[in-house]
Amino acid sequence: MSELTEADLTRATGRPRALSRHRWLRNRQLTFGLALLVLLILLFALAPVISSQNPNYQDLTQPLAGPSSAHLLGTDNLGRDAFTRLLYAGRIDLSIGIAAVIAPFIIGTILGLLAGYLGGWVDAVIMRVLETVFAFPFYVLVIAIVFALGSGIKSIFIAITAVAWVSYTRIVRGEVLVAKRVGYVQAAKAAGLSTPRILLRHLTPNVLTQALVYAMSDIVMTILAIVTLGFLGLGVQPPTAEWGSMMQDGYQYISIHPWLVTAPGIAVVLTGLALSMIGDGIAKELGRRQ
Amino acid sequence: MTTAPMTTNLLEISDLSVTMPGRDSGSVKVLEGFDLTIARGEAVGLVGESGCGKTTTLLSILGLLPRGARVESGAITFDGVDLLRCTRRQLRTILGRRIGVIWQDPLAALDPVMRVGDQIAEVIRAHDDVGRGRAMQRAKELMRQVEMPDVEQLARRYPHELSGGQRQRVVIAAAIAASPELLLCDEPTTALDVTVQDQVLGLLGRLREELGVALVLVSHDLAVVGEMCDRVSIMYSGRIVEQGSTDAVFERPRHHYSVGLLASSPDIDRVGVRPDGIPGLPPGSVSESSCAFADRCGSADERCRSELPVLGRLGDRLVACHHPAVVRESVNG
Numbered sequence: 001m002s003e004l005t006e007a008d009l010t011r012a013t014g015r016p017r018a019l020s021r022h023r024w025l026r027n028r029q030l031t032f033g034l035a036l037l038v039l040l041i042l043l044f045a046l047a048p049v050i051s052s053q054n055p056n057y058q059d060l061t062q063p064l065a066g067p068s069s070a071h072l073l074g075t076d077n078l079g080r081d082a083f084t085r086l087l088y089a090g091r092i093d094l095s096i097g098i099a100a101v102i103a104p105f106i107i108g109t110i111l112g113l114l115a116g117y118l119g120g121w122v123d124a125v126i127m128r129v130l131e132t133v134f135a136f137p138f139y140v141l142v143i144a145i146v147f148a149l150g151s152g153i154k155s156i157f158i159a160i161t162a163v164a165w166v167s168y169t170r171i172v173r174g175e176v177l178v179a180k181r182v183g184y185v186q187a188a189k190a191a192g193l194s195t196p197r198i199l200l201r202h203l204t205p206n207v208l209t210q211a212l213v214y215a216m217s218d219i220v221m222t223i224l225a226i227v228t229l230g231f232l233g234l235g236v237q238p239p240t241a242e243w244g245s246m247m248q249d250g251y252q253y254i255s256i257h258p259w260l261v262t263a264p265g266i267a268v269v270l271t272g273l274a275l276s277m278i279g280d281g282i283a284k285e286l287g288r289r290q
Numbered sequence: 291m292t293t294a295p296m297t298t299n300l301l302e303i304s305d306l307s308v309t310m311p312g313r314d315s316g317s318v319k320v321l322e323g324f325d326l327t328i329a330r331g332e333a334v335g336l337v338g339e340s341g342c343g344k345t346t347t348l349l350s351i352l353g354l355l356p357r358g359a360r361v362e363s364g365a366i367t368f369d370g371v372d373l374l375r376c377t378r379r380q381l382r383t384i385l386g387r388r389i390g391v392i393w394q395d396p397l398a399a400l401d402p403v404m405r406v407g408d409q410i411a412e413v414i415r416a417h418d419d420v421g422r423g424r425a426m427q428r429a430k431e432l433m434r435q436v437e438m439p440d441v442e443q444l445a446r447r448y449p450h451e452l453s454g455g456q457r458q459r460v461v462i463a464a465a466i467a468a469s470p471e472l473l474l475c476d477e478p479t480t481a482l483d484v485t486v487q488d489q490v491l492g493l494l495g496r497l498r499e500e501l502g503v504a505l506v507l508v509s510h511d512l513a514v515v516g517e518m519c520d521r522v523s524i525m526y527s528g529r530i531v532e533q534g535s536t537d538a539v540f541e542r543p544r545h546h547y548s549v550g551l552l553a554s555s556p557d558i559d560r561v562g563v564r565p566d567g568i569p570g571l572p573p574g575s576v577s578e579s580s581c582a583f584a585d586r587c588g589s590a591d592e593r594c595r596s597e598l599p600v601l602g603r604l605g606d607r608l609v610a611c612h613h614p615a616v617v618r619e620s621v622n623g
Contacts, residue, residue, distance in 0.1 A: 119357065183398030190352045191413045191464065192386030195378075201412070205403045 030281025036274035044090035053081045055088040056239045064257055073259045076249055085241040086263055092242050094271060096153060097223035103161040105215050108168025109208070113199055115169065116176025123173075130166045138163060142225050143234065151234040160222055167218065168211050175207035209286055216279030220272040227268055243268055299367075300472055300504050301328040301351070306364030308346055308355065317360070319576035320346050321528045324364070325601070330471065333498060333505035335515035335536065337551070338525035339572055344508045348474050350374075352391065353381055368472070387417040390465030390503075392494075394477040396457035400449040406460045407433070407445025413467040432463040436493060455486035459493070466497060472504045479514060491517065512555045516540055524548045527572050527582035534607025544604060544614040546587045581612065589613050 043050065059079035067074045073082035115126040133141065145159035179185055180203075188198045229235035230244020238245060243264035250260025308321040321343045328334050336344045349355050351366055351373060366373045368384060376384070393399035400409060410429035414420065420428070426445070433441045436459040449457055458478065465473060478494065479487040495518060498505055509515050515522055515536065522539050524532040524547065532545040543549045550568040570586040581599050584590040593612050601610040 183393055183395055184401045186354055187391065187393055187399040187461075187464075188401070189354060190385055190389075190391045191416065192382040192384070193412065193416050194382065197412075197416070202401050202404070206401070 027281050027285055029277045030285065033274050033277025033279075033281055036270065037278060040090065040271055040274060041094070044087055044094060047084070047087035047091065051081065051084040051087060053084045055085045055241045056080065064253060066257070067259065073263050074257060076246070076260055077253065082246075082250075082260055082263065085246060086243075086267060089241040089243045089246060089264065090267060090271070092236055092240060093223055093226055093244075093268075096156065096226055096236075097219050100157055100160045100222045100226070101164070101215055101219050103157065104164035105168055105211065105218075107161065108165035109172050109204075109211055111165065112169040112172025112211075113176055113203060113207070116173040117180060117195075117199055117203060126169065127173075130169055133163060133166045134170075136163075138221070139225065139228060143229065143232065146229055146234045151229070151237060153236055156226060156229060156235060160225060164218060164222070167214060171210050171214055172207050175210055176203055179203055179206055213279055213283045213286065216282060217276055220275045220279075223268065223271060223275075227264075299327045300330045300332075300369055301326070301506075302365075302367040303327070303347070303351070304365050304367075306347070306350060306366065307362040308343075308350060309360050309362055310346075310356070311358040319362075319528060320359075321350070322576040324528075324530060326523060326530070328472070328504050328506060331498075331502045331504050332521065333507060333519045335519035335522040336506065336508045336525060337510065337512060337515055337522060339510065341572060342525045343528040344525055345476060348391075348476055348506070348508055351389070351474065352385060353378075382416075386413055386470075387468045388470050389472045389474060390468070390470035392458075392462055392465050392473060392475040392478045395481045396454065396461045397449060397481075399461050400457060402449055405446055405448060406452065406457075410445075410460065410464045410467055413464045417468040429463070429467070432467055433460070435466075436460075436463045436497075437489075438463075453486075454482050455489065458482060458486075458490055462490075462493065462497070466501065466503070469501065470503060472506070473498075475505060475507045475509075477509055477511075478507070479511070480509075487514075494518065512540070512552065524551065528576040529582070529610065530601060530608070531583070531610045532607065533601070533609075538606050544607065544609045545583075545611045546589055546613075546615055547583045549615050550586075581610075589615070 047055075057080060059075065061079065062071075062075055063077050063079045065071055065075040065079070071081050071083065073086065076082055076085070111126050111130075115123040136144075141163045142159045145162055146155045149155035149158060184202060185198060188202055193202075226235055226242075227244035227247075230242045230246075231248045233245070233248065235244055236242040246264040247261050250257065250264070254261050303324060303326040306321055306324040307319065309317040310320050312318040324343070324347065326334070326336075326347070336347060338344055346355070346359075350361060351368075353373065353376075355361070361374055364374070368389065371380075371384065373381065373384070400406065404412075407426060407429050410432055411422070411425040414425040414428050415422070418425075430441045430445055433445060438444055438456060438459050444452065444456065449460070452460065458481075462478075473494075475494070479490050482490060491514060494505070497503065498518075505518070507515060507518055519536050521534065522536045523530045524539065524545065526547045532539055532543065532548045539548060540552065543552055547568070550566070553566040554568060556565045568586055573582055573585070576582065577598070579598055580596060581587070581590065581594040584594040587594065591613070597612070599610045599612050601608050604614055
């Protein structure tokens with residue numbers, strides 16, 4: 001004879017439900033990525049609270065000072081506090097990175113929908129332009145465009161948008177080509193629905209998930225591009241703190257003050273890691289649902 | 291268009307020929323000289339093996355032929371309007387509104403990320419100027435009309451949350467949403483369980499009586515066609531080989547392909563007797579100068595291999611055969 005205890009009942013009935021409700025918590029990649037990103041965003045957002053110093057204040061009496069309680073990561077060659085600059089740079093890099101993904105995402109998705117659904121000459125024109133852009137390595141084209149337009153945030157936006165849309169168009173076009181053959185698009189046409197309606201209400205929701213997953217990893221690419229441009233002196237203009245230009249300023253002193261160049265590098269790696277893990281985690285979650 | 295005289299025939303397909311792109315640059319005929327008329331309220335079956343052109347016929351009516359396919363000749367006239375010469379915009383006022391479609395695979399025919407109630411309401415709103423709430427109201431009425439239980443609940447479900455039979459009912463509800471005059475059914479029960487097949491067929495029969503809608507039923511299931519249709523067209527390799535009233539064709543088939551087709555379906559009265567098959571495979575493309583069935587036909591002679599038989603009147607039906615089967619002789623093969 002065995003009697004059921006409260007604990008047995010909980011184990012038998014309560015736990016599976018609790019697990020299913022918090023299933024996403026068991027997706028460690030997603031959880032860890034989100035936690036890391038939230039931590040980083042908090043650090044960057046609370047920069048004025050964490051550090052009382054001005055990121056652009058030059059204390060020319062103390063250039064290249066070592067780490068101390070006043071300057072956690074020391075100072076750069078112009079006597080600016082490296083830690084404060086690191087936090088403020090995070091604000092710039094992360095926000096431009098996210099913002100610069102939105103335009104190519106929207107433009108690329110629309111072009112992919114049109115190319116895939118309409119086909120014919122629309123598809124031919126879009127695909128020829130796409131292939132031309134795709135023929136160049138990503139960085140070469142971005143750098144060339146920024147170089148032509150002159151450095152600055154606006155040029156970065158234009159350059160990244162002009163190059164990055166191709167990936168979204170390719171992804172969405174492929175999904176549309178598959179979906180078009182599937183019954184529901186044919187059925188919608190046979191039911192007399194208008195083309196805009198089929199595109200917006202039926203195709204878009206069905207093909208958007210893949211583009212969204214890609215967008216997460218694309219933010220990483222974009223941040224890397226911004227940092228690269230900064231390092232080459234083509235990006236965000238000084239004195240605004242930015243990881244790429246900080247590395248550029250610091251790498252000459254790598255033998256005496258290695259933190260000046262490695263700290264922004266580590267910040268880039270951590271941010272990229274968090275975003276990649278979120279992207280992979282979402283992909284895994286979607287894959288499980290289908 | 292508005293003053294077109296009311297013809298007795300709702301749909302008239304005449305001399306329709308369709309080609310598809312072939313393997314290397316050439317094109318393959320998939321439908322040749324196809325004629326079919328459907329009167330208002332009439333149910334007509336299209337029967338034949340896979341690849342004989344049944345689905346191509348339906349897609350031609352709907353203007354949904356795959357890219358590369360071409361209508362070489364012919365006309366498809368729906369109530370006086372030539373569908374092949376319609377603009378996309380004109381077509382939209384007919385498709386869904388006056389012609390409804392019931393698809394073979396209901397799971398594929400429904401948008402996976404839209405609630406089924408919305409999908410029915412969407413068809414209503416595409417053809418009637420009604421508000422969102424009113425359309426949803428009407429969608430739920432339609433769901434009751436196709437005998438779905440718990441309509442309030444089921445209307446909020448997504449297609450994957452419904453059973454196969456319920457999905458097909460949703461497809462039917464969407465097809466009749468704008469009270470069409472013609473329903474095109476592409477193997478409406480093939481994807482369903484046997485027990486559900488019967489319910490769906492019963493529902494289709496009932497709706498046909500209630501709505502007075504004409505029916506084109508594409509199927510390879512002879513029993514389904516026998517039960518539902520007034521007339522039947524037997525198709526072989528892109529052409530009609532025999533056409534007549536269902537009773538006449540099923541009881542006294544005259545074309546040797548019809549004979550073989552009927553003999554190859556299992557018969558409940560002959561338990562243990564293996565149905566006869568038809569030897570060989572249908573040809574890949576439509577032939578020009580011989581009977582397409584000649585190579586598989588027991589009665590074929592030189593004439594069958596050198597001269598194309600035309601569809602001609604033979605008593606109570608149309609047959610395309612040089613040596614029609616003698617009545618009664620071949621039924622119990």
